[in-house]
Amino acid sequence: MNPPARTPASATPMVWMTPALCKTIESAGTTAHRLASGPGGWVERLGDDVIISYKQDAARDEMAAGLDAWCQKAAWQPVRVFHRHMPVKNADRISPVLHSGDATLPLTTVVTEAGIRYGLDIGASYSHGLFLDQRVNRATLRELKPKRMLNTFAYTCSFSVVGALAGAETVSVDLSRKSLDRGRHNFTLNELDPAKHRFLAEDTNELLPTLAARGERFDAIILDPPTFSRSKTGRRWQVEDHFEDLLNAALEVAAPKCAILLSTNCTKLDPTTLERHARWCAKVKRRSAEYIRPAMPPDFPAGHGASTLWMMVR
Ligand SMILES: C[S@@+](CC[C@H](N)C(=O)[O-])C[C@H]1O[C@@H](n2cnc3c(N)ncnc32)[C@H](O)[C@@H]1O
Known part of the structure; x- marks a missing residue:
């Protein structure tokens, strides 16, 4: 799947999920889900980590500020935050880059969805392993x-x-x-x-x-x-x-x-x-x-x- 393709160009605002919905999803055994989606990118929670996928730097900065506000509301803090640039050309794609958190932690991690375990590798390539x-x-x-x-x-x-x-x-x-x-x-x-x-x-x-x-x-x-x-x-x-x-x-x-x-x-x-x-x-x-x-x-x-x-x- 090539993620950038489906986001419409129209300037619909960033939509953040409510902390209550996050709790509902988590109580169903799922620790990997979107936190926010918008025209300039999206924010995924992957277990203890977060990846901000962005098209332009301004959208990245807006999502980073939105994440801080959301975390305060939800009383939750990611262990690490990664930034992933979504270039226009697939050939320019690179793995997410660590923005904050411990650089010595492994880039492989395990998330759950409905209690099923999936291994992710944030450093392996552009996509971490679970759509x-x-x-x-x-x-x-x-x-x-x-x-x-x-x-x-x-x-x-x-x-x-x-x-x-x-x-x-x-x-x-x-x-x-x-x-x-x-x-x-x-x-x-x-x-x-x-x-x-x-x-x-x-x-x-x-x-x-x-x-x-x-x-x-x-x-x-x-x-x-x-x-x-x-x-x-x-x-x-x-x-x-x-x-x-x-x-x-x-x-x-x-x-x-x-x-x-x-x-x-x-x-x-x-x-x-x-x-x-x-x-x-x-x-x-x-x-x-x-x-x-x-x-x-x-x-x-x-x-x-x-x-x-x-x-x-x-
Ligand atoms: C869109 S992803 C599939 C995502 C998967 N259905 C999931 O939900 O995790 C596309 C996959 O197709 C593989 N692929 C591309 N061309 C292929 C081909 N002709 N035959 C088999 N696999 C192919 C790629 O290596 C890639 O892993």
Whole structure:
């Protein structure tokens, strides 16, 4: 996911969550959530730490002042505050930078969401390892209790952990071996044996036809591709151009009553457009389905977070 894409340019004010909402979220076993969101960036609480993600220095300074005021109101202090610049070009992205707090503490940390443990690495890269806007979708997956789950573009395998805890055999696919290793670590953090699950360092677009040919079928599939990707052979893949190809290939491995999560940060694919594409693919593949537009978590104001849709195949 490429976070900056979904924040509208219009000057909507910064929205801070109330300390009461923070307590409610925390009492549900969640220590990773947004504290504030606005046109110039957002503030995330990650356990004991905070990251301010900003586009311009003025927005960073405004959020830093807002954080001080919020902490006073909430009677809470982060151990460390990091600043993360969101550049216009993805190539200019760097890891968050420590702004205040003990520089000798490790940059790896563990947060919880609904009691599930996830390892974060604030120093590893631009993204720390958990996309907080998917909290409601992870909760939905848990309720669905899949038996065989395919998590494509799996990143650190948060959805796979949830599926496995709900009793599923899981297959996690990502081009990045490092991300899959972090996924295995997330399994271990939750006392799940990674050896009982599959982690495939493959190109999703190439793997799906192979899985279909082998007769593999799944009752939950996560499709959360990046906006742009390049295959191992250098082939360019752009979500708005290739989304239907991806979903058509996924439908070939969808068992009856399969729940497919469609998710994207591409601003050209809002939930209405996603549903239009999904309805077309269902028609092409002669599958009938129901479509559910999930609510965003309460700490995400409108216009923030990925566009997502559940396609419930009959
Ligand atoms: C948007 S993130 C996925 C986030 C994940 N669904 C989550 O909630 O944590 C995109 C991931 O897709 C992976 N990726 C990019 N192109 C890929 C491809 N063609 N096949 C498999 N994985 C790919 C990247 O390495 C990255 O980990």
